[in-house]
Amino acid sequence: MNPFTTQLLQRKVNAIGNLPAMPSVLASLGECLSASPSEENLERIVELISCDKSLAAQCLRTANSALFGRRIEVDSVRRAVLALGIWRIRDVVYSCSLPSIFGKADRGIAPATFWRHAMGTALVTQHLAQRLDIPHIEKFYLAGLLHDIGILVNSLLLGEDFHKVLAEAERSETPLNEVENEILGFTHCDSGRILADLWKLPPDISETIEFHHHPASKDSDSEMTCTVYLADLLCRLRGLGYGYYEAREFDLASEPSWMLLRTRYAAAGELDMARFTFELDEHAVKVQALVDSIFGKTPNDVTH
Amino acid sequence: MALDTLVAPAQDPANAELSDPALIKLRDLIYCISGIYHPENKFYLLATRSRRRMKAINCKTFADYYEHLTTRPNRNAEMRSLLNEITIGETYFFRSQAQIEAVSKIILPKLVASPSRQAYKKLRFWSAGCSTGEEPYTLSILLIEQAANKLKDWNCEIVATDLNDNSIAKCKEGLYAEYSVRNLTPERRQRFFKQEGNLYRVSDEVRARVKFERLNLQDQSAILFMKGFDLIFCCNVLIYFDGVAKRRTVDHFYNGLVPGGHFFLGECETLFGIYDQFRLAHFPGATGYYKAIPGEETGASR
Numbered sequence: 001m002n003p004f005t006t007q008l009l010q011r012k013v014n015a016i017g018n019l020p021a022m023p024s025v026l027a028s029l030g031e032c033l034s035a036s037p038s039e040e041n042l043e044r045i046v047e048l049i050s051c052d053k054s055l056a057a058q059c060l061r062t063a064n065s066a067l068f069g070r071r072i073e074v075d076s077v078r079r080a081v082l083a084l085g086i087w088r089i090r091d092v093v094y095s096c097s098l099p100s101i102f103g104k105a106d107r108g109i110a111p112a113t114f115w116r117h118a119m120g121t122a123l124v125t126q127h128l129a130q131r132l133d134i135p136h137i138e139k140f141y142l143a144g145l146l147h148d149i150g151i152l153v154n155s156l157l158l159g160e161d162f163h164k165v166l167a168e169a170e171r172s173e174t175p176l177n178e179v180e181n182e183i184l185g186f187t188h189c190d191s192g193r194i195l196a197d198l199w200k201l202p203p204d205i206s207e208t209i210e211f212h213h214h215p216a217s218k219d220s221d222s223e224m225t226c227t228v229y230l231a232d233l234l235c236r237l238r239g240l241g242y243g244y245y246e247a248r249e250f251d252l253a254s255e256p257s258w259m260l261l262r263t264r265y266a267a268a269g270e271l272d273m274a275r276f277t278f279e280l281d282e283h284a285v286k287v288q289a290l291v292d293s294i295f296g297k298t299p300n301d302v303t304h
Numbered sequence: 305m306a307l308d309t310l311v312a313p314a315q316d317p318a319n320a321e322l323s324d325p326a327l328i329k330l331r332d333l334i335y336c337i338s339g340i341y342h343p344e345n346k347f348y349l350l351a352t353r354s355r356r357r358m359k360a361i362n363c364k365t366f367a368d369y370y371e372h373l374t375t376r377p378n379r380n381a382e383m384r385s386l387l388n389e390i391t392i393g394e395t396y397f398f399r400s401q402a403q404i405e406a407v408s409k410i411i412l413p414k415l416v417a418s419p420s421r422q423a424y425k426k427l428r429f430w431s432a433g434c435s436t437g438e439e440p441y442t443l444s445i446l447l448i449e450q451a452a453n454k455l456k457d458w459n460c461e462i463v464a465t466d467l468n469d470n471s472i473a474k475c476k477e478g479l480y481a482e483y484s485v486r487n488l489t490p491e492r493r494q495r496f497f498k499q500e501g502n503l504y505r506v507s508d509e510v511r512a513r514v515k516f517e518r519l520n521l522q523d524q525s526a527i528l529f530m531k532g533f534d535l536i537f538c539c540n541v542l543i544y545f546d547g548v549a550k551r552r553t554v555d556h557f558y559n560g561l562v563p564g565g566h567f568f569l570g571e572c573e574t575l576f577g578i579y580d581q582f583r584l585a586h587f588p589g590a591t592g593y594y595k596a597i598p599g600e601e602t603g604a605s606r
Contacts, residue, residue, distance in 0.1 A: 173409070237588045247409045251583040251594050273584055274574035274591055275341055282344040 005186045012157055013194055019153060020101045022199040025052060029090055045086060046078045049093060058096040059089075061293050066286040067123060068092065091141045095119060098145070099294055108155030108162040112295040113243050118145050120240030120287045124231035124280060131276065132265045134223050143208045146201070147228050150192025150209065151176070157191065158184075166242075173247040175236075177213045189213055216256035223264065226257035238280040240287060322347045326366035330354060333373060338387055338543035341572045353389045357382070384544070391540040391570075395438045396484045397445075398492075400539075400571050402589030407535065408446050410587060411566055415534060416454055418564070425457055430533045430560065431464040432521060433541030437475030437514075438484055440464035441506050443537075444513045445496050463530070465519035475516045478506040521545075521553050530560045539570040547578070554579040563597040 013019055028048050032041050050056050056077050063080040064073060068088065074080040081089045099115050125144030129137040154162045161184075169179040180187040189210050196206035208228050211220035215229040236246055252258045252273055262268040321327070322344075331342045331350060342350040354369060361382065363369040373379050373386070398404055415421060427447075431440040440462050447460045466472055485493060485504050497504040519526055521541065536557050542550050557567055558581050567582060568590075569575070575582060575593060582593035 234586070237586050239589065241588075245405070245409070245588055247413075247588075249406070249410050249414075249585050249587050249594075251585045251596075253583045254596075254600075272574070272576040274576055275335070277586065277591055278341045278343050278572060278574075281346075285345045 005190065009186055009190060009194060013153075013191075019156065019195060019198060023097045023101055025049070025055065025097055026094060029093055033086060033090060042081060042086070045089065046081050049081075049089075050077050055093070055097055058294065059092050062092045062096055062290060063089070065290045065293065067119070067283075067290050087138045091122070091145070094142055094145055095122070095290075096294070102152045102156075108159070108166060109151060109242065112291055114148070114151060115294065116287055116291045117235060117240055117242060118148060119290060120235040120283060121145070121147060121228065121231045123283050123287060124235055124240075125228050127279075127283070128231055128276070129223070129227050131267065131271055132227075132261055133267045134227070134261075134265060139202060139205060140224060140227060143205045143224050143228050144231055146192075146196070146205060147209055147212045147232060148188060148192065149195055150188030150190065153191040153195050154180070154184075154188055169242075170244040173245050175213075175246055175248070176242065187213065216260045221260060223261065226261055229257050230255070230261075234277060234280055238277060239284045240280070321366075322351060324366050326370050327351060327354075329370050330366055330373070333370065334386070334390070337383060338390075339573045339575065339578065340387075340390065340540075340543060340570065341574065343572075346572075350390075354386065356389055357386050360385075387543050391543070395435050396487055397438050397442050397480075398487045399438065399442070400568075400590070401487075402587065403537075403568050403571065403592070404442065404446065406587035406590050406592065407443070408450065411535065412450060412454060415564075416458065425459060427455075427458060427460045427535075428533045429460070429462045429535045430530060430537070431462065432519075432536060432538040432557070434464035434466050434475060434516070435468075435471055436480075436484075437464065437471075437478065437506075437516070438480070439537055439539065440475070440514045440516075441478070441510055444510045445492060447513060448496075448509060460513060462514045463517065463533075464514055465517050465521075465530075467518065467520050469518060472516050472518050475514075478511055480504050480506070521556075522549060524552075527553075527556045527560075530556070532562060533560050534562055534565050536561060536565070536567045539568070540573065542569070542573070542578075550578050555581070558582060558595060561595045563595055563600075565595045567593040567595070569593075 025048055029045065032045050032048070049059055059077065060074060060080060062068060063084055068084065068091075074083050080092070084092065098118075099111060102111065102114075122141045122144035126137065126141045129140045134140075154165075158165075165179055165183050166176070168174075168183065169176045172179065177187040177189065189212065193206060193210040196209045201209075204222060204224050207220050207222060208225045211217065211225050212228050212232060214220070215225040230252075233250060235241060237248075237250075258268070327347060327350065331347070334350075335341050351366075354366065358364070358366075358369045361372065363372055373383055376382070415427060416425075429440075429443055431443065434440050443462050447455060447462075451458075451460075464475060466475070479500070480497075481503060485497065488497075493504065496507050496510050498507060499505075519530075521527060522545075538557065542553060545553060554567075554575060558579070561567060566585065569592075571590070574591070581595075583596055585592045585594040
């Protein structure tokens with residue numbers, strides 16, 4: 001993004017001034033997580049979640065959903081924290097609390113559709129990272145969940161104008177970022193970065209939000225960005241996208257991000273990618289069930 | 305609401321058998337042998353089809369059946385019967401919607417826009433193992449529908465082959481029951497078929513583009529002549545070949561494609577562990593294989 005666009009966008013954000021603040025539970029949770037793990041910390045996390053009854057209820061529902069592995073059945077926040085561990089519980093809290101703060105951003109994209117893609121990408125990012133044996137993937141789910149957060153920013157900032165961008169993307173069967181660039185001169189990657197900075201998200205997640213459409217470049221060659229890019233692409237092609245047909249083909253072997261991951265992780269060379277893709281159809285069912293539990297009945301807008 | 309009411313509800317007993325761990329082992333065994341993958345959301349199909357075979361050989365549980373398929377002397381024959389059951393009745397017009405959309409919305413536009421193709425505007429498709437003809441006729445309908453715009457001035461040919469003489473005769477006859485045409489829009493039925501009692505006959509226009517031939521994919525010399533294709537479909541055929549025959553046949557397909565050509569298997573079939581010259585290509589809702597053009601730039605989505 002050129003500096004002029006950044007300034008323009010920044011001014012627009014400041015002028016409207018309605019970008020949602022980071023939910024306080026997430027900010028406090030962030031503090032707990034950055035401190036060293038301790039009994040005290042654990043109690044504080046349980047307390048934070050329990051404070052908000054509807055959040056606590058949704059967290060339990062999510063923790064018990066097939067998406068988070070249903071093997072354990074938890075009936076209290078404390079047990080959920082103990083069973084899932086603090087990293088996973090953080091993922092659950094983010095998944096549950098973010099949709100509500102963006103509830104009003106429905107002039108651009110249907111919230112249920114947005115969060116289906118976000119949670120789908122989060123899940124696939126994590127699975128792919130695990131299959132590739134990438135170490136330290138604690139934040140990968142979160143990066144997947146937040147990668148498109150700029151789309152919500154654009155919905156809030158631009159309202160009806162953003163609706164036109166979405167309609168054009170759907171009509172021309174083109175990826176959203178390309179249409180945004182053409183019509184708006186910036187993309188959700190740029191506006192997402194502004195929100196990421198405002199929320200003081202960890203630098204690697206902010207970088208992923210900004211570069212998830214241009215991974216494996218000189219600006220960003222992190223495993224996180226590459227994995228989120230691939231998960232995003234796979235989700236959009238496999239029933240977890242934004243509900244419209246994107247007329248595109250990609251072959252993994254020639255994707256720079258895949259090539260980069262292959263050079264760093266031997267497991268990539270052995271991964272049965274076709275089967276991994278078919279498994280996405282299994283994830284799609286689980287993600288839909290979770291989104292249904294958050295939003296009630298969702299519009300049947302899945303085209304694939 | 306009390307928090308203890310929020311735990312996940314107990315699983316529906318009707319679906320209980322779908323979470324039988326033996327079914328997962330069965331799925332993985334079928335995948336290893338045939339390359340056909342059943343995602344969890346298709347387990348009901350796997351269960352129904354396996355149960356038909358289990359009834360025939362008097363197996364009570366999926367675990368018993370798995371044991372039968374892995375340890376009994378007649379396990380290969382039984383696996384073949386199961387694969388027959390899995391792929392039976394699978395053919396009807398416009399069956400693999402996502403593959404068809406990939407051809408019409410992505411592959412065809414790319415082919416006709418390619419500068420290297422402008423001097424010789426000819427497209428060739430091959431439906432290998434065409435069974436009773438629904439697949440090649442679907443491709444023919446697709447080409448006719450695009451003949452007025454995208455494919456104006458293009459010469460398109462579909463070669464459809466099968467080992468079975470009866471299938472080829474049925475293809476040429478072009479007469480289909482309701483089951484085969486159930487996925488067709490009323491417009492397509494009207495335009496491309498003529499109703500004859502309870503049956504539907506494909507129009508001469510659809511028939512004209514398809515050339516049917518009997519061909520054994522194991523016949524090494526005959527298959528050598530199958531060259532110069534832009535697109536090859538081979539659905540649920542390779543599953544019946546052993547590893548060596550599979551590799552050899554796919555190698556022929558690879559050589560039969562022009563660089564930049566595409567190869568499609570059945571919707572849930574893969575080439576993993578069989579052949580690695582192709583690149584795996586992702587389309588919305590479908591996967592296929594791509595023969596790269598020598599020296600082709602890597603690094604961009606096409």
